[in-house]
Amino acid sequence: MxxxxxxxxxxxxxxxxxxxxxxxxxxxxxxxxxxxxxxxxxxxxxxxxxxxxxxxxxxxxxxxxxxxxxxxxxxxxxxxxxxxxxxxxxxxxxxxxxxxxxxxxxxxxxxxxxxxxxxxxxxxxxxxxxxxxxxxxxxxxxxxxxxxxxxxxxxxxxxxxxxxxxxxxxxxxxxxxxxxxxxxxxxxxxxxxxxxxxxxxxxxxxxxxxxxxxxxxxxxxxxxxxxxxxxxxxxxxxxxxxxxxxxxxxxxxxxxxAGEGHRLEPADAPAHLRPFLLDLPERPRERTENVDLYLPDADGPRPAVVFVHGGPVPADARPAPRDWPTLTGYAGYAADNGAVGAVVAHRLHDLADYDRAAADVADAVERVRADPRVDADRVALWFFSGGGLITADWLDAPPPWLRCLAATYPVLAPLPNWGMSGTRFHPVRVVAKAGDLPVVVTRVGLEMPEIAAGVEEFLAVAEECGARVEVIDVPHGHHGFETLDPTDESRDAVRRAMSAVLGHLRP
Known part of the structure; x- marks a missing residue:
């Protein structure tokens, strides 16, 4: 018994x-x-x-x-x-x-x-x-x-x-x-x-x-x-x-x-470390402090897309997020299309770290804009997964140089067990302040339910207040689809999202 x-x-x-x-x-x-x-x-x-x-x-x-x-x-x-x-x-x-x-x-x-x-x-x-x-x-x-x-x-x-x-x-x-x-x-x-x-x-x-x-x-x-x-x-x-x-x-x-239940299988290659779904030429990067720059083959100041990884990710995770194929892939793809791709490393290692992670991102963005190879008035910010909560700072008071904000399989409302309902990191509550800022959301059809609920709430509020939100759907995509689901549908979604973001960076 x-x-x-x-x-x-x-x-x-x-x-x-x-x-x-x-x-x-x-x-x-x-x-x-x-x-x-x-x-x-x-x-x-x-x-x-x-x-x-x-x-x-x-x-x-x-x-x-x-x-x-x-x-x-x-x-x-x-x-x-x-x-x-x-x-x-x-x-x-x-x-x-x-x-x-x-x-x-x-x-x-x-x-x-x-x-x-x-x-x-x-x-x-x-x-x-x-x-x-x-x-x-x-x-x-x-x-x-x-x-x-x-x-x-x-x-x-x-x-x-x-x-x-x-x-x-x-x-x-x-x-x-x-x-x-x-x-x-x-x-x-x-x-x-x-x-x-x-x-x-x-x-x-x-x-x-x-x-x-x-x-x-x-x-x-x-x-x-x-x-x-x-x-x-x-x-x-x-x-x-x-x-x-x-x-x-x-x-x-x-x-x-009785010993039943789901068991996790050890993976030879974790899903987030599998190859990026687009076959891109290898492109060198410049690393300065917490920013990696992928430069286009073009002269003169160029628009920039700043990529912000998700989390929380343990501080000793190796490779670090800035070296994950998804981030390096998107940044290289932006450079292939004539923009400076910038990957930001930030210190979101715990749920209590959002303040310092947001500060890391803000500081990195200013250093990217200060680079003479970047057109400081044509910048887009692109957030992934748990980094999506940091979008709240930029939606709340968009600066004039921010031409587009993108979010891919983002967390747009704190999950119930995160204890963050009283913090400023709640994009659903501030999207009404975004004004004319274009927002590009990549939504995956096989999202984790607890994250999908926040995305739907965000989109409902955005529609109600008339925010400029474009949704790129990946109906058969998972969270992290760029390495999990290398399908034609997924490749098309990445191309459409990049095209939408870069379209807002034109002079």
Missing amino acids: TAFVLVSGMFTGTHVWEDTAARLTAAGAEAFPVALTGLDGPRGTAAAGTDLETHIADVLAAIDAAGGQGGGDIVLVGHDYGIHPALGAADRRAERIDRIVYLDSAMPRDGVPALAAVPDQSLRERLAGRAGAGGGAGAEEELPPPARDAWERWGSTAGLTDAALDRLTALAAPQPLGTLLQPLRLTGAVAGVPTTGVLCTGNGSSIEMVRMLVGFGGDPALRALVDPRVSFFELPTGHWPMLSCPDDLADVLLRAA
């Missing part, structure tokens, strides 16, 4: 597991929702000093109780913040745990507090200094639970009924700050336990996105996800699947316990 030990996330207690636990027991399994100190019972009942170790002890007690009732398989499920005490406990009972399920959660690391996984960036910044002090400061304080209309700051509420959201709010409890500030300590024993990731696509996670991140390389924790002991499932719902689709969640948990 399988025993599921269920660990809840921020502000929530055992009540969130009621329906899922009932379905698990109806299927012949056992379910042990863990009562975390301070999060179950009346509000504000956390004892002074409640911290992550307190919750690890709570999970250890549940594991011991589950093992003592039958000696069957134990599957430890951690949702959201709950994966931190779950992993801490599993590290001390590794021989007792048959599988760990990461339920729409981060991947905690030794020495890193749970605060690092909190989606609210402003809160992370405010408490970062206290977390760096080891979690002692503030351990007796609490973080108030969200109001009914503020849960979206902590995760997508997609799929929740009004009644479920009312109950979630009514039973929410303050989160003891010590549980977020105290670093997680792992010995490494838990590394050998099989794992399953359950990704909630409505909250911005998907298997395809994980595959893309793994392909970037540079992060050993991500590379480990191709281990055959690691499996994945997707649920088309928001961040609280135990409330929005308890039947589906129970089914997934039972299948995970």
Whole structure:
């Protein structure tokens, strides 16, 4: 008999597991929702000093109780913040745990507090200094639970009924700050336990996105996800699947316990490093600081197209984005067509890096415009993937020299689990200020749903406000189609997009 030990996330207690636990027991399994100190019972009942170790002890007690009732398989499920005490406990009972399920959660690391996984960036910044002090400061304080209309700051509420959201709010409890500030300590024993990731696509996670991140390389924790002991499932719902689709969640948990799930295959050549879809002559480049210039065979100042890669990409990813075939391909193609192609390297290594990445881009653009071989009054900016959020700065107040803004399979609205809804990096909200700036969007038909939703929202707002947006469709294209889908349809889309952009750079 399988025993599921269920660990809840921020502000929530055992009540969130009621329906899922009932379905698990109806299927012949056992379910042990863990009562975390301070999060179950009346509000504000956390004892002074409640911290992550307190919750690890709570999970250890549940594991011991589950093992003592039958000696069957134990599957430890951690949702959201709950994966931190779950992993801490599993590290001390590794021989007792048959599988760990990461339920729409981060991947905690030794020495890193749970605060690092909190989606609210402003809160992370405010408490970062206290977390760096080891979690002692503030351990007796609490973080108030969200109001009914503020849960979206902590995760997508997609799929929740009004009644479920009312109950979630009514039973929410303050989160003891010590549980977020105290670093997680792992010995490494838990590394050998099989794992399953359950990704909630409505909250911005998907298997395809994980595959893309793994392909970037540079992060050993991500590379480990191709281990055959690691499996994945997707649920088309928001961040609280135990409330929005308890039947589906129970089914997934039972299948995970049986060893089922999607597995990532190691790739000889990651998709983003495959050849560019156009056969172009090799063209030299000039590298100065964070800008690579691909120069046309022409005299006199020429228009320029500045290419901005996506992300976040790990800082130690090799090759770096400026050397990826897609970026070098587009820049060389621009040069073949008489424009200066400029590839910008920026420091978007984490979701908290958008400010500095945007500053890197702005500084690089000015240096490109200052180059005597560039016509400073005829410049286009072309953004890709996660770099699309940076377009907000340029849409909000387009300078007169910016003749066109292009975005290819862009992220145009922050994903729900990015915690960026309150930042300026939200192109949907500012496209109405773009005025007469021409915008060229390359839209792929096989886009990840969580990204496609933002693109459609952007286009709807653009149409409503009369923005000058041209859409280049690639109906059978994936995110990164230039190396994934070398088809005639894809080649035609690249040619049409380049033609549209260069058309706006004519004198």
